[in-house]
Amino acid sequence: MSTDQIKVRVAAVAQVAPMIREFTLTAVTGSLYPFSPGSHVVVEMPGEQKIYRNAYSLLSDSHDASAYRIAVRLQDNSRGGSVFMHQQVKEGDELLISPPANLFIPQWNAQKHILLAAGVGITPFMSYLPEMQRRQADFELHYLFRSKQTGAYQLELAEQLGQRFFSYDSDQAQRCNISELLADRPLGTHIYICGPEGLIKDVQSVAEQLGWPDSVIHFEEFAAPKPGKPFTVELKSTGKTVQVGESESLLEALEEAEVAVPNLCRGGVCGQCATPVAEGEIEHRDNYLSVDEKARQDCVMPCVSRAHSDRLVLDI
Amino acid sequence: MRISPKPVQSFRDDFTYTNSREAISRFPFPFVEDEYRYSVNIEPHAMSGPDGSVFEKFLDIDEHYLSEMAERAIVLKENPARCLSMKHMDLACWDMIERVMSALSADYPEHFSLTKQGDNWHWHNKLLDIQEDFVFGDSSTLPMSPLEYIGRQVQGDFAILDQRNADLFMDAGIVTCPADWSLAFDAGMSFSEWHGPVPMAREEGIFERALKYLTAIQVGRPVRRLNWTLTINARMDTSPETYPSWGNERTSVTPENVAEKVHLRVEVQVLDRMPRSNALMFSIRTYLISLEDLVTNPQWAKRMHRAMKTLPAPLVEYKGLTRFHPMVVEYLSQFDPVN
Amino acid sequence: MQPESLEAPTNRPIYSPVIVNNKSAHHLFICEGYPSREFQIFYSSVDDSKKTLLLVSESDSTIDHDSILVTHSELTAKLTQLLGEMPLSTTIYVLGSEAFIWDVHSVATQAGMVAEQIKMFAPVSGQRRLFCTHCYHITEDVTHSPAVCSGCQRNLLVRDHFSRLHAAYVGVQIDAEDPDDLPLPQELI
Numbered sequence: 150m151s152t153d154q155i156k157v158r159v160a161a162v163a164q165v166a167p168m169i170r171e172f173t174l175t176a177v178t179g180s181l182y183p184f185s186p187g188s189h190v191v192v193e194m195p196g197e198q199k200i201y202r203n204a205y206s207l208l209s210d211s212h213d214a215s216a217y218r219i220a221v222r223l224q225d226n227s228r229g230g231s232v233f234m235h236q237q238v239k240e241g242d243e244l245l246i247s248p249p250a251n252l253f254i255p256q257w258n259a260q261k262h263i264l265l266a267a268g269v270g271i272t273p274f275m276s277y278l279p280e281m282q283r284r285q286a287d288f289e290l291h292y293l294f295r296s297k298q299t300g301a302y303q304l305e306l307a308e309q310l311g312q313r314f315f316s317y318d319s320d321q322a323q324r325c326n327i328s329e330l331l332a333d334r335p336l337g338t339h340i341y342i343c344g345p346e347g348l349i350k351d352v353q354s355v356a357e358q359l360g361w362p363d364s365v366i367h368f369e370e371f372a373a374p375k376p377g378k379p380f381t382v383e384l385k386s387t388g389k390t391v392q393v394g395e396s397e398s399l400l401e402a403l404e405e406a407e408v409a410v411p412n413l414c415r416g417g418v419c420g421q422c423a424t425p426v427a428e429g430e431i432e433h434r435d436n437y438l439s440v441d442e443k444a445r446q447d448c449v450m451p452c453v454s455r456a457h458s459d460r461l462v463l464d465i
Numbered sequence: 466m467r468i469s470p471k472p473v474q475s476f477r478d479d480f481t482y483t484n485s486r487e488a489i490s491r492f493p494f495p496f497v498e499d500e501y502r503y504s505v506n507i508e509p510h511a512m513s514g515p516d517g518s519v520f521e522k523f524l525d526i527d528e529h530y531l532s533e534m535a536e537r538a539i540v541l542k543e544n545p546a547r548c549l550s551m552k553h554m555d556l557a558c559w560d561m562i563e564r565v566m567s568a569l570s571a572d573y574p575e576h577f578s579l580t581k582q583g584d585n586w587h588w589h590n591k592l593l594d595i596q597e598d599f600v601f602g603d604s605s606t607l608p609m610s611p612l613e614y615i616g617r618q619v620q621g622d623f624a625i626l627d628q629r630n631a632d633l634f635m636d637a638g639i640v641t642c643p644a645d646w647s648l649a650f651d652a653g654m655s656f657s658e659w660h661g662p663v664p665m666a667r668e669e670g671i672f673e674r675a676l677k678y679l680t681a682i683q684v685g686r687p688v689r690r691l692n693w694t695l696t697i698n699a700r701m702d703t704s705p706e707t708y709p710s711w712g713n714e715r716t717s718v719t720p721e722n723v724a725e726k727v728h729l730r731v732e733v734q735v736l737d738r739m740p741r742s743n744a745l746m747f748s749i750r751t752y753l754i755s756l757e758d759l760v761t762n763p764q765w766a767k768r769m770h771r772a773m774k775t776l777p778a779p780l781v782e783y784k785g786l787t788r789f790h791p792m793v794v795e796y797l798s799q800f801d802p803v804n
Numbered sequence: 805m806q807p808e809s810l811e812a813p814t815n816r817p818i819y820s821p822v823i824v825n826n827k828s829a830h831h832l833f834i835c836e837g838y839p840s841r842e843f844q845i846f847y848s849s850v851d852d853s854k855k856t857l858l859l860v861s862e863s864d865s866t867i868d869h870d871s872i873l874v875t876h877s878e879l880t881a882k883l884t885q886l887l888g889e890m891p892l893s894t895t896i897y898v899l900g901s902e903a904f905i906w907d908v909h910s911v912a913t914q915a916g917m918v919a920e921q922i923k924m925f926a927p928v929s930g931q932r933r934l935f936c937t938h939c940y941h942i943t944e945d946v947t948h949s950p951a952v953c954s955g956c957q958r959n960l961l962v963r964d965h966f967s968r969l970h971a972a973y974v975g976v977q978i979d980a981e982d983p984d985d986l987p988l989p990q991e992l993i
Binding site for chain 1: 553560563628629630677681683684685686740741742743
């Protein structure tokens with residue numbers, strides 16, 4: 150347990166969509182930190198085989214830090230974390246979480262905010278909405294989901310947001326046309342996307358054709374680390390070797406072997422886990438290092454990136 | 466044991482400022498090696514620091530509290546623009562109120578108390594005899610802007626840095642004892658812009674790395690670094706704004722008065738993530754000690770001599786030491802056995 | 805650390821060569837005074853239906869009967885109005901003095917544009933706007949350092965430290981320590 154982890158109690162569990170469960174977390178002692186819209190926490194899940202750590206957006210109103218709420222989608226090819234949350238965690242259980250961190254804060258100087266959520270990607274926007282309403286910001290929410298699996302909060306959102314709310318249920322053959330969504334937007338518009346990589350890429354590609362500047366596009370992709378071929382990692386300082394399996398990340402394998410690596414987002418965005426590499430070929434999968442930095446092959450983000458070679462020597 | 470704030474002394478005109486023996490012993494002496502070396506020297510500002518040290522508490526309230534608050538009031542009266550906050554920084558300023566009031570009331574309950582009932586807060590500053598009932602987050606319930614209100618009650622300068630587009634911006638601050646930088650001019654600047662005038666090793670990527678580090682600072686994990694310069698007389702307000710009225714003091718140093726006139730000025734700079742706004746609070750707490758008082762510690766005297774002797778010329782110039790630096794080195798040499 | 809590894813401190817904007825952003829739906833050209841030949845050629849390279857020309861001048865000068873002509877004092881209001889009608893996919897190209905192009909930058913940013921949408925040509929002259937750090941007064945068209953502050957009349961050293969917000973360099977009294985030590989003015993480059 151890292152020194153600043155917070156012990157929380159699961160005060161309530163609710164099924165908010167066929168595949169999504171919501172957990173209300175309260176402090177066991179003292180109080181929880183206030184937080185900013187778009188924040189997430191890393192939840193530690195002590196499974197039987199190993200400890201899972203996943204980042205989840207806080208979906209409560211940031212003005213109310215009496216409890217945190219998170220929502221977890223049961224992943225089709227879960228690596229263990231979401232299954233643990235769905236099957237093991239009950240009301241009254243205690244969990245360890247990190248303090249909130251924010252890598253997806255609204256651009257308050259924008260004149261128009263377009264929020265684009267897919268499935269469980271609605272979660273960060275749940276904390277945006279109350280603050281945007283308080284600030285009387287101009288926004289619209291576009292929500293893509295499959296009602297047989299996801300679509301959490303759609304009814305309350307429709308009621309609260311009225312004409313600012315647009316839903317697209319692909320189980321009812323409703324599609325969101327990205328080109329139409331982005332067309333004819335005025336200066337000062339910013340778009341925020343939380344969803345799978347494919348959706349983010351679609352928006353980026355349409356925006357580029359339309360001549361949008363890159364910096365008005367904000368996205369958060371908390372995709373779980375993708376599997377890859379197994380490899381061996383060696384620590385240069387001690388010679389210790391660690392095996393990285395097909396379905397675990399380098400960071401997870403290091404943690405399992407009790408090699409401490411600072412980390413924050415566990416999704417290749419924040420840069421906290423950057424680790425120097427002495428030997429071996431890196432398969433970069435992060436959004437943090439620049440193209441030049443990646444080409445140097447001397448630094449790896451172990452939360453998502455892996456090795457091309459069979460062996461990677463870390464300079465730690 | 467902690468020293469109580471003592472009656473008001475002055476940082477201008479007759480300069481009645483003094484350090485007690487306890488204050489001298491806890492002075493944050495910045496040189497850790499016998500040679501000046503540039504380093505980023507950033508470390509966790511972990512609580513609690515060593516007992517009685519300036520790092521014991523998140524905010525250090527010491528014997529100069531009343532004097533520094535009186536000095537701040539004079540500066541703000543002369544020039545209200547020494548405190549400024551852009552419109553979008555309101556929430557960050559409230560973050561600062563929460564952080565400062567919570568820390569002071571928890572760490573110095575004999576001097577400060579805070580009572581909350583929901584958003585209705587009651588604050589009592591016994592040292593300055595201030596009592597306030599206000600609604601948290603509602604600036605109209607305070608007698609002045611949130612930043613000025615809290616800034617007048619806590620030692621040290623504060624800049625609140627807005628974080629957007631992976632950069633930091635100097636968008637709010639209360640700065641009445643700066644080491645030669647102007648908040649009014651630097652307002653709105655990005656991290657690399659306001660560091661532009663600082664001479665340092667511009668090795669490739671140094672700014673990018675520093676910025677990536679600072680933008681990743683997490684809630685509850687503040688960091689600190691020390692900075693230093695030399696100041697003539699115990700003058701807190703060495704700002705560019707007032708430089709015409711104190712610049713000539715740099716010519717007043719003689720071999721006879723160097724120990725009394727020249728002060729080592731150390732800034733304890735702390736960076737702390739503000740949870741509600743995601744801004745960074747950058748506090749700059751200044752400590753002053755005369756060379757006369759400093760050399761009462763033989764190890765400091767020796768190190769100070771070596772650090773001054775090996776200080777690179779561009780830094781002598783940048784820090785404004787050119788006119789008296791040789792006299793400082795000469796005076797300190799008597800405490801260094803090698804000479 | 806060796807002294808020679810310290811570089812001269814400076815914070816001046818760097819101006820990269822300007823090229824047309826072909827992806828942009830609209831192009832707004834802004835020029836202070838009479839446009840240079842290079843600027844005219846640059847302007848004519850863009851399709852007529854996708855561009856607007858805003859000329860800022862105190863006298864009547866026009867190169868294109870479709871251009872909009874305003875004085876400096878009218879600039880903020882006119883530019884804000886124009887930008888309010890423009891699509892997100894807009895690029896600005898601005899030519900003029902350094903203070904002018906950063907004034908345009910401020911107005912455009914206020915209107916919601918982001919930095920990468922504002923393309924700035926290198927300033928047409930070495931004249932600088934000066935912010936007096938003692939009285940906060942602005943002195944325009946400074947060509948030499950030290951320069952006299954038009955507010956407090958002090959002799960100011962013009963430092964290479966630029967504020968985009970003020971569109972100005974900082975000036976600090978040069979003879980505060982020794983009133984007899986006043987260097988001869990040097991031309992700014």
